[in-house]
Amino acid sequence: MLDVVMGLALVLAAVLAGFWATWSVVVLPALDSLPAPVAVAAMRRCNETVLTPLFLVPFATAPLTAAAGGVGLLLERAWLPALLVGFAVVLQVVGVVVVTGFVNVPLNGALAEAQGAPSEAWAAFSGPWQRANLVRTASGLAALVAALDGAVRRRIEEVVPLRVVGTL
Numbered sequence: 001m002l003d004v005v006m007g008l009a010l011v012l013a014a015v016l017a018g019f020w021a022t023w024s025v026v027v028l029p030a031l032d033s034l035p036a037p038v039a040v041a042a043m044r045r046c047n048e049t050v051l052t053p054l055f056l057v058p059f060a061t062a063p064l065t066a067a068a069g070g071v072g073l074l075l076e077r078a079w080l081p082a083l084l085v086g087f088a089v090v091l092q093v094v095g096v097v098v099v100t101g102f103v104n105v106p107l108n109g110a111l112a113e114a115q116g117a118p119s120e121a122w123a124a125f126s127g128p129w130q131r132a133n134l135v136r137t138a139s140g141l142a143a144l145v146a147a148l149d150g151a152v153r154r155r156i157e158e159v160v161p162l163r164v165v166g167t168l
Contacts, residue, residue, distance in 0.1 A: 002072040006085075006151045009069045012062035013088065013147055016096065017140035019055075024137050028130050036119040040111060043125070047108045059100075063092040066147055073150065078157055084150030088143040095139020103132035 027046070031039040066089045073082035107129045114121035 002069065002076070005065060005072060006069045006147075006154075009062070009066040009085070009088075009147055010144070010151060012058050012065055013092070013140065013144040015058055016062055016092075017137065017144050020096070020133060020137040020140050023133050024130065028126065028133070032126055036117075036122040039122050039126075040114070040118045043108075044112055047112065059097075063089050063097065066092060066143070069147070069150075073154060076154070078154045081150035081154040081157070084146045084153065088147035088150070091139045091143035091146065095143070096136050099132050099135050099139070104129060104136070107132070 031042055034042070066085055070082050070085040070089060073085055107125055111121055111125045114124075
């Protein structure tokens with residue numbers, strides 16, 4: 001069962017890291033190349049469209065699934081893998097969930113409510129949103145790497161127990 005939980009945690013982490021990276025690499029650079037009124041309208045539409053279970057379920061369950069995997073690793077006494085997966089959880093919660101809630105979502109709200117010139121609204125939005133998204137992207141990728149490292153080390157410890165490795 002732990003294999004399934006860890007596999008799901010890795011898939012969710014990978015999907016979200018790719019999602020954040022796509023915004024940084026493709027979506028916002030493309031919007032920045034458009035006239036401000038078009039960019040504002042397109043981003044407003046993206047923010048409305050993203051609020052579906054296809055996004056919200058992975059977003060909400062990624063850190064929970066990794067946490068469940070971490071608990072399973074603790075129960076197996078796989079200390080280093082549990083520590084790595086725990087670090088992945090912290091990265092997902094702080095670097096993704098908190099940043100989203102305290103930076104990206106308020107910026108999205110401000111853009112949705114902006115009444116002034118679209119060029120001013122876009123100028124106030126794009127830079128801060130992209131910097132926060134870079135934090136989400138880096139945190140999501142680091143969380144994926146940490147969780148993957150924990151999963152691999154768990155398997156290595158099954159084959160060569162840590163107490164044996166320490167005597168080599």
